[in-house]
Each structure stands twice: as C-alpha cells, then as structure tokens.
Amino acid sequence: MEEIVLGFDFGVKNIGLAVGNRLTNTAQPIAILKANEGQPDWDEMERHIKEWTPTLLVVGMPYTADGTETEHMRKIRKFMNRLHGRFGLPVEEVDERLSSKESEQYIKPSKKGKKGQLDAHSAAIIVERYLNDDLIFSL
Template identity: 30%
Template sequence: MKKISALGLDIGSKRVGVAGCDGIGLIATGLTTIVRTSFASDVEQFKKLVAQREAAILVVGLPYSMNGMIETQAKQVQKYAQRLAKALELPLEYIDERLTSVEAEEQLKSQKRFSTKDKGAIDKQAATIILQQWLDQRRAFLSSSIYNESL
C-alpha cells in the first residue's frame, strides 16, 4: 500500500485545528491547534508541520449550511484554504464538516477531556474527525475500485 501523509484542517476565524494520519492512512490523530494571527505567521507554522509530517495533501472541512449550500462561512474557509494550499504548494481536498464540532465536543466529554475554556481541543478533535472521514472514504473508494477491477 502506498504511503499517505495528509493534514486535516478545521479552519475557524480564530484557530485552525490540525490532525495528521499514520503512514498507511488508517488512523487520524489530533496534532495541534494554530491560533491565527497573520496569514504569514500561519503559513510559517504550517510549513513546519508540513516538513515534519512530510504532508502531501491538505484535507479541509467545509462548513456547508444544513441545507447543503455554500454560504458565507464556507466561502471564507475556501478562500483561506486556497491561499494556504498555494503558499504551501500542496493539493487541497474538501470534506463536508457539518456538525463535526458538536461531534468533537461529545467525544471529548465522553473521554472526560473536555473543558468549555479549551476551544482549541475541540478544533483539534474536529480536525481529527474531518481527516478520519476523508481517510475512510478514500479507503472505501480504493477498495471498491480494486473490487471492480477484479470482476
């Protein structure tokens, strides 16, 4: 199986939750939360992560509205993600992130690792969920492609 190194991002107006995956693309793990200051500073922090993780792709959660439309918040995420991908010279993929922050909060509560003051933990956990969904979809697609080729 080909090595995969992706960074999952939960982009917010104040912070970006970041997750990475194991080399074979099975498990996503929360890495950090980047507090957004200036775009240049953000890029420098991401460059370090990309180098450390040998990242080859950015997977960004896109906050569609509940009716599936791309509205203001999603457009802001797209704009930031596109600028970031260009600055890092990495390809970019989006995944629907509706309700990932709610799911992240619930997971942290169930693990007894939740504090309403630690929004960064929620962002990091949301990034983990985003990346795990992408990994699972990718694996399912690859499995079905291999299955269909063998028929």
C-alpha cells in the same frame, strides 16, 4: 508508499490540525494554530508541513442542509486556496457537519469549555472522514 494527510478545522481564531495516514485510516490531533481573522502563522504552518511531509491537505467544510453558501464557507475556500498556493499540495474539502459535536466525546470534562481543544479533535475527525472516503468533495 504511505499517504500522509494533514487536516484542518478552520476558524477565524483557531485552526485545528491533525495528521492521518492511509495505512491505518486513522488520524490524531496534533496542534491548535492561533489565527488572526483566519490568518494563521504561515511559518508555523510550514514547520508542520515540513515535519509531516503530507501528500494531501484536507479542510473541513460546514455544508448547509439547503446548499446555501455562507460567509464562513467563503473564508474557508480562501484559506484552502492559500494553502495550495503556498505549499503546492492538493487540497480537498470534506463535509465537516457535526464534527465539533462528535469531537466532544474525546475531550476530558475539565477541558470541554475550551473551544480550541475541540478544533484539533474535529480536524482528526475530518481526516478520518477523508481516509474512509466519507463525504468527500474535490475542488
């Protein structure tokens, strides 16, 4: 059976969403979810989960070089706990360092100033890192 993975690049204003699968080990950006202080429209989130029927959710975690726990990391973990609580799916964190910088190469020059565009592409990079077993940390 094909393993479908939904990935998230969490932000307090935008949450990038991407889908990938274990068959091809590739991912594609699918949406930019608006968030209010990190809270997405949970009904919209549920629609995406029902549409894609993932077996796993992955969320990017911006680890620091010195291992310091940041406030943003605490918000991401809270988001991860809510995802798991609402949808009952396993949630894993993936090291997302430099994913935003890497995603810039996929954005047209006319769209580079639009932060939301990067979020969905960053989510795709996060999913591909998971699918390629690169820098994965389980809860």
